[in-house]
Every structure is written in structure tokens, then in C-alpha cells.
Amino acid sequence: MSATTITLTTDFGTRDGYVGAMKGVIRSIAPEAVLEDITHRITPGRVAEAAFVLENFHACYPPGTVHLVVVDPGVGGPRRALAVRSGGRFYVGPDNGVFEAVFSADRQPACYELTNERYHRKPVSPTFHGRDIFAPAAAHLAAGLSPEELGPPAHDPLRLEGAACSARPGGLPLTGHVVHIDRFGNLVTDLRLRDLEAVSADKSRIRVSCCGVEIDGVSEFYAQANRGKFLALIGSSGRLEVALREGSAAAKLGEPAHDAVVTITKSTR
Amino acid sequence: MSATTITLTTDFGTRDGYVGAMKGVIRSIAPEAVLEDITHRITPGRVAEAAFVLENFHACYPPGTVHLVVVDPGVGGPRRALAVRSGGRFYVGPDNGVFEAVFSADRQPACYELTNERYHRKPVSPTFHGRDIFAPAAAHLAAGLSPEELGPPAHDPLRLEGAACSARPGGLPLTGHVVHIDRFGNLVTDLRLRDLEAVSADKSRIRVSCCGVEIDGVSEFYAQANRGKFLALIGSSGRLEVALREGSAAAKLGEPAHDAVVTITKSTR
Amino acid sequence: MSATTITLTTDFGTRDGYVGAMKGVIRSIAPEAVLEDITHRITPGRVAEAAFVLENFHACYPPGTVHLVVVDPGVGGPRRALAVRSGGRFYVGPDNGVFEAVFSADRQPACYELTNERYHRKPVSPTFHGRDIFAPAAAHLAAGLSPEELGPPAHDPLRLEGAACSARPGGLPLTGHVVHIDRFGNLVTDLRLRDLEAVSADKSRIRVSCCGVEIDGVSEFYAQANRGKFLALIGSSGRLEVALREGSAAAKLGEPAHDAVVTITKSTR
Numbered sequence: 084m085s086a087t088t089i090t091l092t093t094d095f096g097t098r099d100g101y102v103g104a105m106k107g108v109i110r111s112i113a114p115e116a117v118l119e120d121i122t123h124r125i126t127p128g129r130v131a132e133a134a135f136v137l138e139n140f141h142a143c144y145p146p147g148t149v150h151l152v153v154v155d156p157g158v159g160g161p162r163r164a165l166a167v168r169s170g171g172r173f174y175v176g177p178d179n180g181v182f183e184a185v186f187s188a189d190r191q192p193a194c195y196e197l198t199n200e201r202y203h204r205k206p207v208s209p210t211f212h213g214r215d216i217f218a219p220a221a222a223h224l225a226a227g228l229s230p231e232e233l234g235p236p237a238h239d240p241l242r243l244e245g246a247a248c249s250a251r252p253g254g255l256p257l258t259g260h261v262v263h264i265d266r267f268g269n270l271v272t273d274l275r276l277r278d279l280e281a282v283s284a285d286k287s288r289i290r291v292s293c294c295g296v297e298i299d300g301v302s303e304f305y306a307q308a309n310r311g312k313f314l315a316l317i318g319s320s321g322r323l324e325v326a327l328r329e330g331s332a333a334a335k336l337g338e339p340a341h342d343a344v345v346t347i348t349k350s351t352r
Numbered sequence: 353m354s355a356t357t358i359t360l361t362t363d364f365g366t367r368d369g370y371v372g373a374m375k376g377v378i379r380s381i382a383p384e385a386v387l388e389d390i391t392h393r394i395t396p397g398r399v400a401e402a403a404f405v406l407e408n409f410h411a412c413y414p415p416g417t418v419h420l421v422v423v424d425p426g427v428g429g430p431r432r433a434l435a436v437r438s439g440g441r442f443y444v445g446p447d448n449g450v451f452e453a454v455f456s457a458d459r460q461p462a463c464y465e466l467t468n469e470r471y472h473r474k475p476v477s478p479t480f481h482g483r484d485i486f487a488p489a490a491a492h493l494a495a496g497l498s499p500e501e502l503g504p505p506a507h508d509p510l511r512l513e514g515a516a517c518s519a520r521p522g523g524l525p526l527t528g529h530v531v532h533i534d535r536f537g538n539l540v541t542d543l544r545l546r547d548l549e550a551v552s553a554d555k556s557r558i559r560v561s562c563c564g565v566e567i568d569g570v571s572e573f574y575a576q577a578n579r580g581k582f583l584a585l586i587g588s589s590g591r592l593e594v595a596l597r598e599g600s601a602a603a604k605l606g607e608p609a610h611d612a613v614v615t616i617t618k619s620t621r
Numbered sequence: 622m623s624a625t626t627i628t629l630t631t632d633f634g635t636r637d638g639y640v641g642a643m644k645g646v647i648r649s650i651a652p653e654a655v656l657e658d659i660t661h662r663i664t665p666g667r668v669a670e671a672a673f674v675l676e677n678f679h680a681c682y683p684p685g686t687v688h689l690v691v692v693d694p695g696v697g698g699p700r701r702a703l704a705v706r707s708g709g710r711f712y713v714g715p716d717n718g719v720f721e722a723v724f725s726a727d728r729q730p731a732c733y734e735l736t737n738e739r740y741h742r743k744p745v746s747p748t749f750h751g752r753d754i755f756a757p758a759a760a761h762l763a764a765g766l767s768p769e770e771l772g773p774p775a776h777d778p779l780r781l782e783g784a785a786c787s788a789r790p791g792g793l794p795l796t797g798h799v800v801h802i803d804r805f806g807n808l809v810t811d812l813r814l815r816d817l818e819a820v821s822a823d824k825s826r827i828r829v830s831c832c833g834v835e836i837d838g839v840s841e842f843y844a845q846a847n848r849g850k851f852l853a854l855i856g857s858s859g860r861l862e863v864a865l866r867e868g869s870a871a872a873k874l875g876e877p878a879h880d881a882v883v884t885i886t887k888s889t890r
Binding site for chain 1: 632633634635636637638639640641642643644645646648649652653656658665666694695696697698746747748749752753
Binding site: 094095096097098099100101102103104105106107108110111114115118120127128156157158159160208209210211214215 | 354357359361388389390391392393394401404405406407408409410411412413414417532534535536572573574575576585587588598600
């Protein structure tokens, strides 16, 4: 049997040794586990950003993987600590919306509250549950513990505000928002391929308007636009993106706010 | 038996391939070792920062772990290269104070100078001992070599200036300094829980003054303060910190210098 | 047998989850492989920077290693996707010059075009071949697949413009360029030890001029210069560098352009 993989996604950065402490705790409990860094550069406290990142990678991993996500501005307060089992994978982190990608795809995830102190690192620091509650839970799951052992079932996990993935009403104009600006300056929106297909059978006949830019048609890949020109395309995560050929759309548009409006109308070209 | 873990802490960044070279050298010598990045973003040449990071994670790892720490502004000069055995763990790096956390807890660490050329990568670059001396030493230790083989015993390893952890004289006012500003903008000081307990039996009756801010009492966790308010608390590493609820204390205080004074007096509230 | 190592070098950053997706795909295909991050901070689209980083680490790894390099501004366009076998190691990435270090050392590398759809992740996103073509290819190679299975032989892989490593004409003055500025602010040039040896038997008798600074002689290591003084030395990668003792040469020289000229003449000192 292969060793179990634990992925790590946090807002801790790496310059303080906090991630190192989590890794050491995991290594002490599950010496055979494979640790893989996803990122430690989530903007401090930005739960929605962590949820977006998780959406992009979690299902690429095989069943049995443990995804540890610690972006936890409410540490020490009343928010619950969770382990979730869904699709054969495990998820460990605070109950604050970071697992939206899981809950939007699985309406009956098995959630457990991490209250069994037997699996906490003692003494539990009131400011660092990542090290003392979440990392041990992930390690024990990787080592084969059943999530039921970590605590009682938890109901109604928190959903991410504004992340509703329900079908949008058909008809034009269709309105969405920029939800993420990626490393390359692409504006990633909350409109998906299925939303566009619901309003137009032909993607070449729609117009995408965002931040004062109007783009006719949806391209397949970046090189379809001329250098320095804007284009709209369905990105690798299945979302509509506004991009700039060999440049940063975000920089050219003056770093638009994360909730900038994107509107779909009929192309008049 | 599980594979041995080697952790890596450097100031190399990752954009030049220097860390990759170290990893490749280790992999060539110890193919079974598990490599875990702690950070490569220590401020270039800042030995005290590396020492602080090591303090935060080294003891979380199980015995047998090899901690490789390369922040080495004196590379090529007369500073010694060391392997240290303490608490069942190994430490490899320059003799410049990076191992202060080890030496402050263990007054009789076993230190060895890495002079046995048999375990150097040839030719040794005078500017990159990380690749040619430290990485091979860490790899050989992970592969089971005894540290005595790497070179003769080394006495009086360098201690970090100003890092004395001896008991402070009791009585108020008590004075300390900011020694680290973490990712979240928390001001971490050199005052520890035991220092506060030595001067006041009741943590709620002390006043913490730092950078013009006065805070009455020591909180348990961030959520105890109101949003946007300063608080003092004992952080996860056991040190007194000044924090801002859901914000960056450092940013609000104009990015104070690393040696800003913190004073403990009796609360008049 | 030890598990095969796959190294990862990209310009993806880590904040979007794109690297996580690649890792998950690899983990699903080659559960025993060892993944090692080299960097994800290559400047977006800067092929030459990736090529330089690869030069610094690739040969430190043992035979059998798979080096995955994804800096791919032409994704979706006509550029080929390659697997290369050279020196017992494998290289996977776009045919855009990232493998210059391999091709400059091995004039007969075995290259294959990744056209066999059996080893693609379906559907292939036109904007993310890292996840859907390159990561699966690297994983299959690590799992033991022969590169011939990935596609037909590819001839005349793209060489990096201006990276010619042919012998330079002897005689002074000798002219080169700054090709990289590293984490410590050292100016790394395209002049190598052999170029200097071809024009002067005695390294102490040459003068290095760059960005208005004149340095007499080539030092062995940083500590040979006085604090705050410039020095020239042969860096760990065998290239001539201009450095500042305990400081950043690049910062002191006003962040010179990457193609700044460096000239070697006879020292008059």
C-alpha cells in the first residue's frame, strides 16, 4: 500500500516556523505520511481565497488523501473544528467556509467536530489550533483512524457567503462577478461554462463586458488573441476568465476589485 | 523503520535553483530520506531570524530528524561548519548562532566540526557550503552515519548575542524587546510566560506598554479583543505578543523596529 | 529500489492552486513518486530564467530523476510538448528553450513529442497543459514508462537565443552580459571560468568592469572583500559574478538591467 498524502494549505507564510511546527507534529504521529505543500501564501484570514484554491486542486488527488486547510481568523473563538469525509477523501480545518468546494458538490458530506481531546496536542494553544488540533487530526486520519473517533457528527457546516452554485436563471443579460485574480493577472469569475451554455448555444455570439472592456466571443486559449489584446475564455477550472495575451489583465485594468461585475450580452459583431 | 526526515531552513529564496542543488545532492546520497521545506525566505543573512524560526518548530519533530539550517553570511571565512546532536535530533549548519534554541535548552550539546573531506562534495565551492558541505553532512546523518565521523568535537559553539534566556530579575517595571514581527503583524517579544509569572501572580493585573500603546491584562486568544483593538497574549511559542484583533499590529504601529522596547507595569485599571 | 523523484519548476506561484492540481494528478498516476518543489516563483513567462535555474540544480540529482519544468507562455499554440532523456535523467516541459542547460551539454539528447493521447488527462484544457499533458507524462516516466511510449521522436528542439556556450574568441578586452540577478543581489554573468582562463593565466591580473564599477582581480569568496566593497568571483555555478560584501550589488548599482555589459581587461593595479 502506498503512503497516505496530506496536503497543506494555509495563510501562515513560511517565515515564522508555524508551518514547520505543523509538519513536525504530523511527522511525529504519522511517520509514513507524505506531506505536500499546496500554498502557505493565502492572504491572511481570506477564507474565500482558500476555498477557491481548494476547488482548483482537491479532486485531482486520489481517494484516501487528507486535505488540511488552515485559514482560521476565528481561532480560539466559538467556530467549530471539523474533519469531513467526502468522495473518499478527507478534509480537516475550521468550520468557516473553506470547504465550500466540497459542500457545493456533495450535499451529504460526513462532518465530525474535533472535540475528542485524546487526539489533541497538549496543552492546546488558544492561538494555534493548526498545530495542536488540526495537524494531529490530519495525521491520525492519514495513519488510518476513522473520523468518527475524532468527535461527534457535526451538522450544517458553514457555507461560503455568495458562493451559491445553483443554476442561474436563463436569459440575457447575465451578470456575474470577479472572484479571484490569479498569478498571471487573469480575472476569474463566478460564471461557469454551463451558465454560458444556458443562455447561448453559440459561445462565439456572446459579448463579455467587464471593467469597461468589451470582448466579443469566447476563445479557446490565450494564443488566439493578438499580443496585448484582451480575451475571454473558459479557464482550466471551468470558470469564465478575462485575460490579456502575454500580459496581466488585472494590471492593465488598474487592479480591479475582487467583486467587479461581469456582464454577458448578445454580441453585435 | 520509517525514512529519516531532513528539514530545510535557508535564506536562499527559491528563484535561483540553489535550494534545488542542495536537494539534489541530498537525494544522491540519501535516496530514502524525506525532505521537508520549512522556509527559504529568511531575510538574507539574518541569523537571529533563522534562530527564531528554528525555536518554533524543531522540537515538534520526532527524534532522529535532521534539521539543516543554512543562513551563512560568513561562508568561505573562518566560521566553523557544525553538526550538533541534541535531544536525539541532529542539526547541521554554520557556527554563527542559528542553533541558539538548541544551546539554550541543552548546555552540553555534542558538536562536531565538518572538516572530514571524505564527506564533502568536491570541489567545494568557496561560496556555497550549503551544497558542498552542509547538504552532504545532513544526508549522511540521515543515512545513518555517526556525527563523530564528520569531524572532531567542536567546543564553545557561538551563542546568539542578546538571546540570553536566563531568569530575569523579579520586580516591576519589567523590560523586554520586540524580537520578531510575524506574518500576521504580531509583535513577538523576548518576554516569556515565566517572566510575567515571576513579577505578578495575576496576569490580568499587569499593563503592557509598547510603541505608545498601553494594554491592560493578558488575553488568552485573539477573539477576546474587539475588532480593531490591540491585545497582549502569550503566543503559541510561549512568548508575550502584542496583536491587533483581525488586523496587523505592526502595520497600525508604523512597522516598529525589531528591537522596540516593551515594558510591563502594574495595571491601574 | 528507491522511489523516483520528480522535481517541479514553474512560474505558477502557489496562491491559485494550479501547482496543487499538478501534484494531485501526479500522485494519482504515480503514488510512490517523491515530489520536490524547486520553485514556483519564476517570473511569469520568463523562459530564460527557468533555464538558468535548471542549470543550477539538474545535474545534482541522481540518474532516474524526472525534472518537470512548466514555464509555458505559448500554451495552446503551436509549440511542441517534450520529454527528453539525457544523462540518465528525464526532462518534461514545453519546447521553448527551458532545457537549454541540457542541450548545451548533450548534443544528441533523445527528445519525444507528447502527442500520445493515451497519456493525457482528459479533457485537455487548452490553457493548462501543466496539469493535463506535462504532469501525467512526468508521472508515467516516474512510474517506469519508456519515453518512446509518450510520442514520436522530436528533432531540433528550440535553443535559447543568446545562450550559446561555444568557446569565445581569446584576447582582451572580453565582453559578456549580466544574465541573472540572484536572491542576494549578485550579478551573475554569461562569462565562465574557462572564458577567463582563456584570456589570462592569472586571475589576479584582470579587471572586471560592470555598471560603472571597476574591480581588480577575482576573489575566491565573499569574505575576502571588505564590508560594503564590490568584488568579482566565480560563483557556485561556475559563472563570473559581481557581488557586494554583506550587501546587494544589484541594489547598490540601481538594479541594473539583465543584459548589462561586463568587460574584462588587464588590471593596471
